[in-house]
Amino acid sequence: MTELLVTLEKLENASNKTLPTNAPRTEFVIVGHSFGGAAVYSAICQMTTERFVETVEKGRPLKPLGDQVILLNPAFEASRHYNLNELAVSISKYPATQRPVLSIFTSEGDWATHYAFPLGRFFAILSQKFRHDKPQRDANLDAVGWFSPFITHRLIYDATAKAGETNHSTFNLQTQRHEPHSREKLRESALNIRAQRSKWHPNGAKPAVYSFDDCRLEPRDAFRPGDPFLLVSVDKKIMKDHDDIDNPVLRNFLREYIHFCQTDPGGDQAESGGR
Numbered sequence: 001m002t003e004l005l006v007t008l009e010k011l012e013n014a015s016n017k018t019l020p021t022n023a024p025r026t027e028f029v030i031v032g033h034s035f036g037g038a039a040v041y042s043a044i045c046q047m048t049t050e051r052f053v054e055t056v057e058k059g060r061p062l063k064p065l066g067d068q069v070i071l072l073n074p075a076f077e078a079s080r081h082y083n084l085n086e087l088a089v090s091i092s093k094y095p096a097t098q099r100p101v102l103s104i105f106t107s108e109g110d111w112a113t114h115y116a117f118p119l120g121r122f123f124a125i126l127s128q129k130f131r132h133d134k135p136q137r138d139a140n141l142d143a144v145g146w147f148s149p150f151i152t153h154r155l156i157y158d159a160t161a162k163a164g165e166t167n168h169s170t171f172n173l174q175t176q177r178h179e180p181h182s183r184e185k186l187r188e189s190a191l192n193i194r195a196q197r198s199k200w201h202p203n204g205a206k207p208a209v210y211s212f213d214d215c216r217l218e219p220r221d222a223f224r225p226g227d228p229f230l231l232v233s234v235d236k237k238i239m240k241d242h243d244d245i246d247n248p249v250l251r252n253f254l255r256e257y258i259h260f261c262q263t264d265p266g267g268d269q270a271e272s273g274g275r
Helices: 002-016 033-056 078-088 111-124 136-141 183-197 246-262 268-269
Strands: 027-035 066-073 102-107 153-157 215-219 228-233
Touching: 002 033, 027 033, 027 111, 033 066, 033 078, 066 246, 078 136, 183 246
Parallel strands: 027 066, 066 102, 102 228, 153 228
Antiparallel strands: 153 215
């Protein structure tokens, strides 16, 4: 899989070299779910670690394999994220242009990674010994999205959007359900994302709260503004369980979030919904 993703990245880079200066860039966004998320993480982890050392520590923003990696309810143990997490928190100053590049979203209703995964891991590590000075055993039992020391944010469903108090929610007051955006609402949503992007300040005094169409991304107090790795606990009203990855609220949020994380969103045309 690493070879495949590297090849796709080379195609992306070749494509961008042929584009006019002001044209929107080709973006390579990798999304994985469950054991697919684990496979993606295995494929990109070592290369991302190497690039982290080569870029961020030299004052350049981290770019992983591809432009963004998004994992939904990934099924791998938290201990595998330890090295990347340590690198991220060890940086004294993030580059001014750093954006989120690796984002892990786990539903608070995901019983598979919360209960079944640790049970399987329990038998896998029975013969192993762990240090007592750190929660090493828990990190080897828990799926990455349930290991509390790594959690950076919570994604919360915004009830005011459902009440019709915003003009860019996916909630349709006539049908009383969430639906894909019309063209007009896409424009309103894009304007909102532009405003949320402007609130991301690497090395800022305190982390910001970001308001999306139907939800809020709220940081934990310990999150350092500019950290490129976000591990997010997701409200069940947004992603109810392990396999609920195709509902309109989550799909719309992911569209917004990909735009929010872009280093170069492609100018006013892209942000106004013309792309």
